[in-house]
Amino acid sequence: METLPALRPQKIADPDHDILDLFAERWSPRAFADRPVRPEKIRRMLEAARWTMSSYNEQPWRYAVASRHENADEYERLLHCLSDGNQEWARTAPVLMMSFYKTTFSHNGHENQAAPHDVGAASAALTFQATAMDLFVHQMAGIKKDVIRETYDVPDDFEPMAGLAVGYLGDPERLPDGRRDAERSPRSRKPLDGFVFGEDWDAPAALVTDE
């Protein structure tokens, strides 16, 4: 079992305003340690997703979950639902998940336009709960939707959303060439005045410029 620090200093955000440590410490690694994740920890991540908010409390999210240490066959099936590029590195993760959302409301059958948004919120809660347990999650939009539909016989009113690689932080040397630099580079984001406006679309909110 590898013994590596849970945090990589250059990956800790340098926020302009005080935020919870778990938002600053979370990042999306590609190299995971070959260390099992205890099933109770996986349940705790899913429990955090469970209590997330959703439009009409529809809870449109579904998750396929596979742990390599618990069931290698299920893990391989899920791994092959990812794009080829993502399979290259995601195979270092001991746990894989796939998120889905229900496209219609259960109470009236109408289209639920908030469903992708709401599964995004649920997966965020899952991810932050992981951070609190020294686990990391890397989500992937690169998935094979046709393979997923066939593999899991997905009903027509559900849509695959994203893959999730889950585990403890690993050694970047486990990754193929060309995948290692991103494991060590600092995280970057637009400043608040790049995405928060008040009166007009093109003008930052006074709230974020007048400090």
Place this chain on the structure above:
Amino acid sequence: METLPALRPQKIADPDHDILDLFAERWSPRAFADRPVRPEKIRRMLEAARWTMSSYNEQPWRYAVASRHENADEYERLLHCLSDGNQEWARTAPVLMMSFYKTTFSHNGHENQAAPHDVGAASAALTFQATAMDLFVHQMAGIKKDVIRETYDVPDDFEPMAGLAVGYLGDPERLPDGRRDAERSPRSRKPLDGFVFGEDWDAPAALVTDE
């Protein structure tokens, strides 16, 4: 200024597995206190959103923000972007926001299918940061997209996503009739075996049934 407890006991989740307090304590009230939210707290919420994960680090989220105590005109403009039903109760909130997402990737102009999902994650982080500061957020899918586009002159490659009412917990008696019961009823969710599967779509994952 009202003085009310930050938490309402029956609204605290009773999780089946141990999760962070902020996931258990978060809920979506409709009655907010007439108490200003300090601008620095609003910035801290947006800062939490800022550091969220997104596909290709696109950060597709944008937020319009209006505080009634800072700028009543901007607040009214944003209030009128909500559905009539939501305006009824959201006007008790001292701060309103509107989330948007960019529909295309900035690096190649292709459609970004993960954008609604990613703004959902950002708004979740914003919401949990609020919880950590005794603030509450209630998101609304019920918004007037045409009014929003006209009010903010929204570019074609952006889409309005959800309204957010933000503030401290208030007295349900401030709400219109028919809106009060939900403020006092317990929160409910499907159990884990209702949304987590392993091998087959219709069978819960062994991981959530074998404990």
